Amino acid sequence: MMALQKGITHMSDENARPMTRVKLMQITPKLASAWLKRNFEDNRQLYPLVVGWYASDMTDGRWGISQDIISFDDENRLINGQHRLHAIIQSGVTIWAYVGWGFKRTDAFVMDQGRGRSLRDAISVTTGQHVDFLHLATAAAMFGRDHRHLSQQQRWDWYEKHKDAVDFACQSAGGGSSNYCRRAQITAVMARAWYSPRNRTRIKEFGEVLATGESAGKEDNAAIKLRNWLMGCKARGVSPDKQEIYFKALTALKNFIKKEPITRLFVASKELFLLPGEKPGKATTKRPPPSKLARGARVELQKALDAQKEATRRRKNERSRIQQKARRAEKREAK
Numbered sequence: 001m002m003a004l005q006k007g008i009t010h011m012s013d014e015n016a017r018p019m020t021r022v023k024l025m026q027i028t029p030k031l032a033s034a035w036l037k038r039n040f041e042d043n044r045q046l047y048p049l050v051v052g053w054y055a056s057d058m059t060d061g062r063w064g065i066s067q068d069i070i071s072f073d074d075e076n077r078l079i080n081g082q083h084r085l086h087a088i089i090q091s092g093v094t095i096w097a098y099v100g101w102g103f104k105r106t107d108a109f110v111m112d113q114g115r116g117r118s119l120r121d122a123i124s125v126t127t128g129q130h131v132d133f134l135h136l137a138t139a140a141a142m143f144g145r146d147h148r149h150l151s152q153q154q155r156w157d158w159y160e161k162h163k164d165a166v167d168f169a170c171q172s173a174g175g176g177s178s179n180y181c182r183r184a185q186i187t188a189v190m191a192r193a194w195y196s197p198r199n200r201t202r203i204k205e206f207g208e209v210l211a212t213g214e215s216a217g218k219e220d221n222a223a224i225k226l227r228n229w230l231m232g233c234k235a236r237g238v239s240p241d242k243q244e245i246y247f248k249a250l251t252a253l254k255n256f257i258k259k260e261p262i263t264r265l266f267v268a269s270k271e272l273f274l275l276p277g278e279k280p281g282k283a284t285t286k287r288p289p290p291s292k293l294a295r296g297a298r299v300e301l302q303k304a305l306d307a308q309k310e311a312t313r314r315r316k317n318e319r320s321r322i323q324q325k326a327r328r329a330e331k332r333e334a335k
Helices: 029-036 048-059 082-091 105-110 119-127 133-143 145-149 152-161 163-172 184-193 197-212 218-235 242-258 290-334
Strands: 002-005 008-013 017-027 070-073 078-080 095-103
Touching: 017 029, 029 082, 048 082, 048 145, 048 152, 070 105, 078 082, 082 095, 133 152, 133 163, 133 184, 152 163, 163 184, 163 197, 184 197, 184 242, 197 218, 197 242, 218 242
Parallel strands: 070 095
Antiparallel strands: 002 008, 008 017, 017 095, 070 078
């Protein structure tokens, strides 16, 4: 049965377990610190990155009331909510949250078992907007590798801030799953370049050349180089590193805008299209060390080469087996 009295929800099954009490209450940093002392040793690993997400949203006033209950078992030990409690202490902010007492330790088997809510899901529920995955991925790639340190609220704010640039880039990329331009790392470069209005016509043309492979002449050579490189990777079964795609796309688009042909597609050494307010050398997108940048691509390429060698070896063995069988048959007939 369930009854609601004075903001406290009582849930009980008289034949199975004692009553569990749930209450909506304010949690101060002092209270959070006291509750963490009840955290049992075998609780799941604490992830500082998640604590950082939560603390940032709390500090910025973006933290809401979650249906996820901070839970204590029937021995008054904390079994759920340690990341939020650490975030309260780190931010120094008092928040409202549902807190429950009297849970069983075995209830941990059903905690956090639902499908995780993605950023697209949260946006849909919160605003009623249905944002395409490529748009969100483009915004994330514009920020760079460190976008994973952002909370969902911060990622949404970043997308809203650069929405016009992202929409332009994704529209310029055209449609079709086989379109070589429809990669977040490439549309991110196009979105960053959008902030220079004089570039926009050439950005659209860049998207068209990547999508169709049709160029107006040598001045479009850089886009063709990028397209051919991506096609070559696909043909070899290689998945190039995302950062390598991004920094090669920087080189390609910069030369395409200048209408300067290139003989080879190099990885850019730094960010070439700064966002408003960014300073040279301080862009959110940072080129990783060359060894890390290429390692993923080298591993994939080596796998593809090994697979080709193995296929060649098998074909040779099969031909040799057939030839030996034919020779034995000839010898039998000669006798």
